[in-house]
Amino acid sequence: KAGVTQTPRYLIKTRGQQVTLSCSPISGHRSVSWYQQTPGQGLQFLFEYFSETQRNKGNFPGRFSGRQFSNSRSEMNVSTLELGDSALYLCASKGQLAGDSTGELFFGEGSRLTVL
Amino acid sequence: AQSVTQPDIHITVSEGASLELRCNYSYGATPYLFWYVQSPGQGLQLLLKYFSGDTLVQGIKGFEAEFKRSQSSFNLRKPSVHWSDAAEYFCAVGALTGRRALTFGSGTRLQVQP
Numbered sequence: 001k002a003g004v005t006q007t008p009r010y011l012i013k014t015r016g017q018q019v020t021l022s023c024s025p026i027s028g029h030r031s032v033s034w035y036q037q038t039p040g041q042g043l044q045f046l047f048e049y050f051s052e053t054q055r056n057k058g059n060f061p062g063r064f065s066g067r068q069f070s071n072s073r074s075e076m077n078v079s080t081l082e083l084g085d086s087a088l089y090l091c092a093s094k095g096q097l098a099g100d101s102t103g104e105l106f107f108g109e110g111s112r113l114t115v116l
Numbered sequence: 117a118q119s120v121t122q123p124d125i126h127i128t129v130s131e132g133a134s135l136e137l138r139c140n141y142s143y144g145a146t147p148y149l150f151w152y153v154q155s156p157g158q159g160l161q162l163l164l165k166y167f168s169g170d171t172l173v174q175g176i177k178g179f180e181a182e183f184k185r186s187q188s189s190f191n192l193r194k195p196s197v198h199w200s201d202a203a204e205y206f207c208a209v210g211a212l213t214g215r216r217a218l219t220f221g222s223g224t225r226l227q228v229q230p
Contacts, residue, residue, distance in 0.1 A: 004159070033217060033218075035220075042220060042221075042222045042223060043206065043220040043223075045217040045218070045219075048217060056216070056217050058217065090159055090160065092160075104150065104162050104165055105150075105160075105162070105218060106162070107152075107159035107160040107161070108159050109157075109158055109159040110158075110159050
């Protein structure tokens with residue numbers, strides 16, 4: 001079974017630009033979560049999508065957004081990039097029963113964003 | 117609110133020595149506990165998980181963890197560390213039911229000396 005795939009793996013942007021990151025979950029997984037990882041703040045939850053609906057959201061500004069498609073693939077977008085957005089963005093999927101949030105997360109290798 | 121504390125930011129052990137990484141959690145209900153490992157430049161890999169039953173759980177790569185409700189702890193152990201165990205380790209707590217995200221600790225970086 002293929003794992004969680006994230007693209008691109010590395011990217012460099014400048015302040016004020018926007019970026020879109022993509023995540024393909026494990027086949028059959030309907031839940032996709034996004035986390036931001038930085039040396040100072042650690043792993044912080046961005047949002048979770050399940051069946052194309054955002055059902056959980058972390059404490060990030062509105063510049064961070066996401067969506068999920070009918071095939072469970074997900075994208076996250078960051079607009080008006082700031083230097084502090086430089087981070088490793090991790091996507092994770094989980095298989096779960098309908099309506100139940102238990103289940104381990106399976107992580108991709110991440111997209112490393114550098115904002116100059 | 118749920119939270120996880122990993123008091124040790126950095127630990128160095130000699131190869132072949134035993135290892136214990138500490139994790140304390142705060143959670144209002146029955147927790148769902150995890151340990152993940154992250155090698156440089158990689159994503160997180162699940163080592164083990166606990167949600168009920170035997171409080172001593174076995175994971176991959178020879179790791180185990182013990183859930184102690186009275187101490188709100190879920191410490192990770194390995195009897196004999198290998199050089200390939202050098203990585204960052206994260207403890208996480210989640211909900212058994214309901215729609216809460218996993219909350220991760222700040223991580224413990226493990227160095228292994230030859």
